[in-house]
Amino acid sequence: MTDLSSLIEQSAQACARARRGVALTGAGISIESGIPPFRGKGGLWEKIDPMKYAHIEALERNPAEVWQVLFLGIADHLTKAAPNAGHKGLHRLEQMGVLQTIITQNVDGLHQAAGSGDVIEFHGTHARLRCMSCHQSALWHTVSLEVIPPRCGCGGFLRPDVVMFGELIDTALLQRSQTLAATCDVMLVVGTSATVEPAAYLPVLAKHNSAFIIEINPEPTPLTHRISDVTLLGPAGEMMDRLVNKVADLRHGD
């Protein structure tokens, strides 16, 4: 058996035993759907300076520029994207009773599009806009973008309902995610560089509760060899396919 096959076998055995599995996903799982990540090769940060555009102070100072450079660029990718084998594999694990919840740092809605039922949008969603003055929200596709930035009925500027640098995670979402991480028996960490806090701490919490941590990423991360029990070094689509097929084999063999 190759090293990778044996790692997939070990991961599948942990999944087949799991009753309270949780997945933590990041930008990497959506790369095969055509959505670029922030960091690394081909990432958005190669083209734009995050502190200049992705910080809440930048939005407050110059909403039109942040809309033009960041939000409309991201939206252009999102409207063309469909779930890939990585998202579909996580949905299959939910159907098999392995996964309870997906905690995603992504704002693209692709887990829900793949059919996953319980998705915590840790960093919010691009599909919803929120007024910077009265906080009323509206769905992206119902708002006219003829004038940028678009405005709320109250006259305030609308912005995507996402968490920007310098902003806090919603307390209820953070608490629920921490509880799930601290009580899960398996955590799948897929396509995240594990550098953005507080999401990066969730696998550490899971590990402290003796959960089995399976990481899927073509590159090692700060979790690799320290927190992850197994790291499947490869793209999310192929690795999820192989893992899910193996879990299905084990379940049928029961």
Ligand code: NAD
């Ligand atoms: P990141 O950009 O920091 O890291 C992406 C990770 O994906 C890297 O570790 C990289 O090695 C890995 N990767 C590359 N190709 C992959 C593949 N085919 N399969 C699996 N993994 C692959 O992403 P992050 O850690 O999620 O953090 C950044 C923040 O960026 C998040 O908070 C999120 O809000 C935001 N973001 C979201 C989207 C989206 O919604 N799709 C896209 C870009 C950024």
Ligand code: ZN
């Ligand atoms: Zn308003």
